[in-house]
Amino acid sequence: MSSILNKAAPALRPFKLALIQLGNVGADKSVNLKHARDMVLKAASAPTTGSKVDLIILPECFNSPYGHTHFPVYAEEIGYKHGEEYDVENTQSESVKMLSEVAKQTGTWLIGGTIPERCPATNNVYNTCTVYSPTGALVASHRKVHLFDIDIPGKIKFKESETLTAGNTHNYFDTEFARIGLGICYDIRFPELAMTSARKGCHLLVYPAAFNLTTGPLHWELLQRARAIDNQVYFTMCSVARDLTAGYHAWGHSMVVDPMGKVIAQAEEDEKIVYVDIDPEVFDYARDGIPVTKQRRFDVYPDVSQGVQQ
Ligand SMILES: NC(=O)CC(=O)C(=O)O
Numbered sequence: 001m002s003s004i005l006n007k008a009a010p011a012l013r014p015f016k017l018a019l020i021q022l023g024n025v026g027a028d029k030s031v032n033l034k035h036a037r038d039m040v041l042k043a044a045s046a047p048t049t050g051s052k053v054d055l056i057i058l059p060e061c062f063n064s065p066y067g068h069t070h071f072p073v074y075a076e077e078i079g080y081k082h083g084e085e086y087d088v089e090n091t092q093s094e095s096v097k098m099l100s101e102v103a104k105q106t107g108t109w110l111i112g113g114t115i116p117e118r119c120p121a122t123n124n125v126y127n128t129c130t131v132y133s134p135t136g137a138l139v140a141s142h143r144k145v146h147l148f149d150i151d152i153p154g155k156i157k158f159k160e161s162e163t164l165t166a167g168n169t170h171n172y173f174d175t176e177f178a179r180i181g182l183g184i185c186y187d188i189r190f191p192e193l194a195m196t197s198a199r200k201g202c203h204l205l206v207y208p209a210a211f212n213l214t215t216g217p218l219h220w221e222l223l224q225r226a227r228a229i230d231n232q233v234y235f236t237m238c239s240v241a242r243d244l245t246a247g248y249h250a251w252g253h254s255m256v257v258d259p260m261g262k263v264i265a266q267a268e269e270d271e272k273i274v275y276v277d278i279d280p281e282v283f284d285y286a287r288d289g290i291p292v293t294k295q296r297r298f299d300v301y302p303d304v305s306q307g308v309q310q
Pocket residue numbers: 148184185186187189210211212215216219
C-alpha cells in the first residue's frame with residue numbers, strides 16, 4: 001500500500017455508515033471478539049434503509065473491560081506502521097485477524113474501535129484504533145494521543161497513564177467516498193486534533209469513545225457538536241453500551257452530528273446499531289452558507305495544522 005499522505009482528498013460522496021454500540025463487553029476476550037464479529041455481520045446485512053452499508057464503526061475498548069489494570073493484560077502486538085505494507089495474514093493479533101477477516105467477508109470499510117496494543121520493541125502499551133479496507137487490508141491506525149487522566153472528587157478518578165503510553169501522531173485515511181480523520185475519546189477535548197484533520201481535508205471525523213456517567217450528560221453531545229461546527233465536518237463518537245455491573249459505566253449515546261451541528265442519529269444506552277446516510281449536500285450547504293473555511297486570519301493567529309507529525 002502506498003502512503004496517502006500529501007495526496008489530494010477524494011471528493012465526498014453519499015455513503016451509509018453503521019455505528020455499533022456494542023454491549024456485553026466482559027472479561028473473556030474471545031467472547032468479546034466473537035460478539036463484535038457477529039455484530040459487524042449483522043450491521044452489514046441489516047441496514048434499515050435501502051442502500052448497502054459502506055463503513056462500520058466499533059467502539060473504544062471493545063475486546064476488554066475499560067480500565068488501566070486491564071490494558072496490559074489484554075494487549076496484543078500489532079506492529080502496523082502508518083503508510084507501510086502490513087502482513088495481516090501473519091499477524092500475531094487475534095483482534096486484528098478477526099477485524100480484517102470480517103471487513104473482507106462483509107466487503108465494507110471497518111473502523112475497528114480500539115484495542116490495547118503492545119509495542120514489542122519498547123513494551124509500551126497504547127490505546128489503538130485500527131482501520132480495514134473492504135479487502136481486509138489494515139490501512140491506518142491511531143494511538144490515543146491524549147490519555148484520559150482525570151480526578152473529579154466524589155465522582156470519577158481515572159488514570160490511563162498508569163499503564164498506557166500516549167500516541168504521538170495525527171492520522172487519517174482515504175476511502176472512495178470520503179477522507180476520514182481519527183481520534184479516540186478524550187482526544188475530542190483537544191480541538192487542535194480535529195482542526196488539523198479538517199484542515200487536511202477530512203470530511204468525517206470518527207472517534208471511538210467511552211464517556212461516563214459524570215462527563216457524558218454534560219459534554220458528550222456538546223463536544224461533538226462543537227467539533228462539527230468548528231470544522232464544518234461530520235463528527236461521530238461510537239461508545240460501548242452501558243453496563244452497570246462493569247468497573248466503568250459508559251454513557252453510551254453513540255451519535256452522529258452533521259456539519260451544521262445537528263445531531264442526525266443517536267443511540268440510547270443499550271446495545272444498538274445506528275445507521276446514518278452521509279449527505280455531501282449538507283457539507284457544502286454549511287461551508288457555502290457560513291464560509292469560515294475561506295475567512296481565516298492566519299496573519300492574526302497561527303494555523304495549528306502546519307507541521308503536524310503523521
Ligand atoms: N474516556 C475518555 O477517554 C474520555 C472521557 O470519558 C471524557 O473526556 O469525559
